Amino acid sequence: MAAERTQGAVEQLKLRERLAKLRDLPLLRGVGVSGEMARLQRQIDRIGAAPTEDEVWQEVELARHQDRPYTLDYVERMFEDFIELHGDRALTDDKAIVGGLGRFNGRTVALVGHQKARDIRERVDRNYGMAHPEGYRKAMRVMELADRHGFPFIALVDTLGAYPGVKAEQHGQGGWLARCQLQMIRLGIPTVSCIIGEGGSGGAVALAVADRVLMQENSIYSVITPEGCASILWRDAGEAKKAAAALKPDAAHCFQLGVVDAVVPEPPGGAHNDHDAAARLLAASLSEALRDVESLDPVERRRLRHRKFRDMGVFLE
């Protein structure tokens, strides 16, 4: 336990260094302006003080809040002249993922994102944002088109995970998640992903192999749902709170672990309280991130992207 406490202190130190650097990053410039930096500071401070189970669980609940803005809520607020593209050209149009072209900051940008819904019928239609391989193929089609035309690419991630159904498996869910990542890491264009709600495992990371990966303040990003983890390790799905605390899926922890490049602030109380404000904050962060990576030489950008993901992980030797 002593060793653990020491390590905790070391992490807190590293965190403070990072935070100090963070203030100088172009990415969060917009944040200071909107007065969100202080809140972010508090939130990140909390980690140093080891957040309670309840605090982590609150993030999980906020990330899943039914009034939280979904991809198309952001698209209609951030993009002009968005034209949705449909279909994987092979089997279907998977509505759990949307994609298209639109004008963002005055120039054409391609976007894909998981799409949940509020209305019951649309929820079914969207399969609760859980895509089949066909959805990832649609995303790949949009990426390919963007790459060919040199359009910057944005992905919004919001899924419990790739769909665990019979056809999804038969059609090669695992393989397409892999191929989607492979295509994304190869793109010559600038790419930014943002986790805007649930970043659930393989289905999430398939759209998040980007030059910059952002997370909204109250989103989560995890290898497994807290419930799934609890049912395996605690043999009781009811222990989800404990599992969540152990998994550390919240934005601050993901930032601390080097998995995301920046945290995108939300309006007070969470994005669900003010979709317009949430969209403005998200747009500001996406703009900064894009500007940042657009300035790089394409070959160098791709090299840095590879390097970033190649270096993920912590091990001993």
Place this chain on the structure above:
Amino acid sequence: MAAERTQGAVEQLKLRERLAKLRDLPLLRGVGVSGEMARLQRQIDRIGAAPTEDEVWQEVELARHQDRPYTLDYVERMFEDFIELHGDRALTDDKAIVGGLGRFNGRTVALVGHQKARDIRERVDRNYGMAHPEGYRKAMRVMELADRHGFPFIALVDTLGAYPGVKAEQHGQGGWLARCQLQMIRLGIPTVSCIIGEGGSGGAVALAVADRVLMQENSIYSVITPEGCASILWRDAGEAKKAAAALKPDAAHCFQLGVVDAVVPEPPGGAHNDHDAAARLLAASLSEALRDVESLDPVERRRLRHRKFRDMGVFLE
């Protein structure tokens, strides 16, 4: 009619010039050796003399002969250590098209081809060599793999056409034939296709957008089956012979029209009489053609391939 006869004479003249050049082409060097040149000469002479309906129809029948060697008959005779690759990674393994890697002339070459069968059950399994989009996707997978590794690529074409079924349509038959052509014309590797039996329309050309396109002596290559053409234009499928004569699907005519680069000789009476001899002749022609295009710079080779197909057609201005 006078004008037509004059035009016929002009064509015959062009043909003779071509034939003269042909003798100097590396491609057919092997042919002289095997004493097939004389037969080829006679056959091409026939065109100048306007082949009869019966003569063209005989080519159609030979191309469809049930003892004619199919792709795998050639593969087992021409390749060492062939390893078949299966599946389109999305939906199925379409057995109407086979593909794989093997050693040809001592080095690794990738091959795809339509596959018919003799045994009734296998015929159904192979769908009579008529592929669904999944078969063309399998071919595209093999092409992509070959391109990545720099393996030369051979395609053997032998199909009545792409399958005209419900699922084939629903899965985007037209689109995949188009995408298959697009991928093939983009390949950086040397490519050779040979029509080894029936070269039926879109399903055939999808595998024949190659640096060199060959035709076996008794194969046919056509935009539509004689029967289909007859039922539309003569409103009577029984007029297939007339339609065949009009369509000119035989090798000599296709060569004359600039659609194929060379004619591959067959053993006396046709390939069905001697599979081993047919395979030796085919292997010799494929080797010559590959050697020819392998000597080119990859960028130049791709440019010439584009140019060749860009210039197909005859029009007035």
Place this chain on the structure above:
Amino acid sequence: MASRIDVSIQHRGPEPEQERKHPNTCPSCHSHYKDEELEANLRVCPQCGHHFPVRARERVIQLADRGTFEEVDGDLRSADPLEFFDLRAYKERLAEAEVATGLGDAMIAGAAVIERRPCELAVMDFAFMGGSMGSAVGEKFVRASERAAARRVPLVCVTASGGARMQEGILSLMQLPKTVAAVDELREARAALISVMTHPTTAGVIASFASLGDVIVAEPGALLAFTGPRVVQQTVKGEKLPDDFGLAESNQRFGHVDAIIPRPELRPYLGRLLALFERNGG
């Protein structure tokens, strides 16, 4: 099986039943219109929304900003390299089609401006031998691609075709890889291809350039198929085809088209698309 049609013309005119009807009678709701009425309504039935066929020149008027279309290659004509002769000579059929349609072949092409956005525009005409693609159509499409690539503007292509023109034999089949090669060069030049598929877009045309659009738009109710329902029905014999088999709506459900755009919305939609593909000073 042996008599099935694949890349060639299948839809050489209206269905037999409709043949007896006047072309301005709506096959869907049976309303009848004067030609001016239909033209004023973009040839969409005001009663039920049925989309009547649109001839190529009229399509240009519907889509291009007034006076901006500059046709090129208007003198390009199909030759008759096979000296094709069925019940009649191909040359005769060509001459007759030219007289009947006022077109040199089944496609017109040229520079245009759509909603103030410059582009190249190529439009097929089904009335010219079933919109079939022979050497002339292939060459026109390729040249339109080359102009678009050179000008770095999108190519908008409106298709209506029964497939390859069998009277040009194997050379008509070669128009498939020929036009595909052109799309590849368009892509290399980073110029967009916007494919607008109208009724019918089948066989050799859907198996080549039409399916390679960066964006694929369809008109409602259009038959978009490699093999049309009549021939597929022969293949599957007993099986009943789905009601919308091969139609735009089915194609969208199966993931093959990006949008089905009713004709009155087509022009503004294309305008928005062209704006998105406009090069930022590239």
Place this chain on the structure above:
Amino acid sequence: MASRIDVSIQHRGPEPEQERKHPNTCPSCHSHYKDEELEANLRVCPQCGHHFPVRARERVIQLADRGTFEEVDGDLRSADPLEFFDLRAYKERLAEAEVATGLGDAMIAGAAVIERRPCELAVMDFAFMGGSMGSAVGEKFVRASERAAARRVPLVCVTASGGARMQEGILSLMQLPKTVAAVDELREARAALISVMTHPTTAGVIASFASLGDVIVAEPGALLAFTGPRVVQQTVKGEKLPDDFGLAESNQRFGHVDAIIPRPELRPYLGRLLALFERNGG
């Protein structure tokens, strides 16, 4: 729905029913064997052909030419960046797994020669925490790729994994893009990846490098799935899953694997493949 598992370990050991049986009792035909018997038979049931699991070191012996395997990165160990603690501490679980298996983590890797063809060989071991992929496995795979790329030899990777190692939280998920990036660099170097999927290859491993093989080979009867049948059954409730759902045979039917190779044929098959991918003096 909320409790479903996705990338993480699902197959953390034999099925409950089998748990009571001796590991050398064939679950298919119930024959029982001495360990030496099974080992001599490559752990394939001589009676019915059932493929028993193979531990990593034994797999190396089965595949590599005698004495050619040179293990590297043997000292690489998982850290515990999350200080993960469920009913027990992750560190404890790691230590226990190391004692039980004699392995530092769920993969061993090194240079090898298979049928006289040089390659890099990476083999997973299901006995080490369900073959789960954490930072150590990810790093080992990446380094094996890098060595293969540098030596321009193929990388043969034998997988057996329940997925990502949830005790490393989001960092285990990051091993997916990390290993995918490595495959991309392998491809850039024109070195082949030959993926041999054995029972079970699921979740995070099938959603990353395992599915990106130039050639994908499977062992008979292996479960190859992103989500295994138990969880899928929870999703579809009433629906009965196909008998071979998720198995290698089903995967081949659906086009996802190139060949199912019985274990006795695996080594010569890999030898032929390696020969085909051998660079001709490149």
